[in-house]
Amino acid sequence: MNSFYLADRLPEQLPDDPMHWALAWLTHAEEQAVRRNANAMAIVTCGKNAKPAARMVLCKHFLANPGYLVFYTNYKSDKARQIQENPNVAVLFHWDQIGRQVRIEGQAVRSPEAESDAYFATRDWGSQIGAWGSDQSTPLESRKALLAQVSKRALKLGVNVAKNLGSIIGSDHPAIPRPPHWGGFRVWASQVELWIEGKDRIHDRARWQRTLQRQGDHGFVVGEWSGTRLQP
Numbered sequence: 657m658n659s660f661y662l663a664d665r666l667p668e669q670l671p672d673d674p675m676h677w678a679l680a681w682l683t684h685a686e687e688q689a690v691r692r693n694a695n696a697m698a699i700v701t702c703g704k705n706a707k708p709a710a711r712m713v714l715c716k717h718f719l720a721n722p723g724y725l726v727f728y729t730n731y732k733s734d735k736a737r738q739i740q741e742n743p744n745v746a747v748l749f750h751w752d753q754i755g756r757q758v759r760i761e762g763q764a765v766r767s768p769e770a771e772s773d774a775y776f777a778t779r780d781w782g783s784q785i786g787a788w789g790s791d792q793s794t795p796l797e798s799r800k801a802l803l804a805q806v807s808k809r810a811l812k813l814g815v816n817v818a819k820n821l822g823s824i825i826g827s828d829h830p831a832i833p834r835p836p837h838w839g840g841f842r843v844w845a846s847q848v849e850l851w852i853e854g855k856d857r858i859h860d861r862a863r864w865q866r867t868l869q870r871q872g873d874h875g876f877v878v879g880e881w882s883g884t885r886l887q888p
Contacts (some may be wrong), residue, residue, distance in 0.1 A: 663846030670883040674848040675720040700746040703738035730792035767840030776834035792883040859888035
C-alpha cells in the first residue's frame with residue numbers, strides 16, 4: 657500500500673481521479689481487517705414509490721478504471737426491483753477505525769452473465785444452495801419452513817443436505833449452476849466524495865463529479881472527473 661493514500665489529508669491539488677483513492681482505502685481496510693467485513697457498504701435505492709431504502713451489501717469487485725464497483729444479490733429482491741424502476745443509487749463505505757469514508761452516487765446496471773457465473777462458481781456450496789433456496793424479500797411462514805424449502809430445492813440440484821444444512825450427506829458434490837434470478841450489479845460512479853477525519857472536527861472533504869452516457873447493457877461512456885473541496 658502506497659502511504660501517499662494514507663496521509664491525514666488530501667493533496668492541496670486534488671487528485672484527477674477519486675476512484676483510485678477510494679480503492680486504496682478499501683484495500684487498506686481489508687488488509688488491516690479493520691472489521692469482519694471491511695468491504696461492507698450501505699446501498700440506498702429508491703423505486704417508483706419515491707421511498708428510499710438502505711441495506712448492507714458486500715463490495716466484491718472495485719474497478720477504479722473505468723470506475724465502477726460490483727455487488728451480488730437476488731434479482732427478485734426489493735433492492736433489485738427498485739433498481740429496475742430507478743437505476744440511480746447511493747453507496748457508503750465508512751471505516752471508523754481508520755477515519756475514512758467514501759460516498760458514491762451513480763447508476764446500477766446488471767453485470768454480464770459471464771461475470772456473475774464466474775463469481776458464483778467461487779462461492780462455497782452452502783451459499784450456492786442458499787441462492788437457490790431463498791426467495792429473498794418475500795414473506796416467510798417460519799424458519800422451519802425455510803429450512804424445508806432449501807433442503808427440497810437442494811435435492812432437485814442433486815445435493816442431499818443435513819437437516820441443519822451444515823453438511824452434505826454423502827460424498828457426491830455436483831456442480832451447482834448459478835440461478836438465473838441471482839447475479840451482480842455494477843454501480844457506475846457519477847459522483848464520489850472522499851472524507852478524512854480531522855482533529856477538532858476539521859475534517860478533509862472533497863467531491864468529484866463526471867457524466868455517464870449509457871453504452872450497451874452493462875456500461876457507460878464516462879466523462880472527466882471534476883473535483884471541489886467542501887467544508888466539513
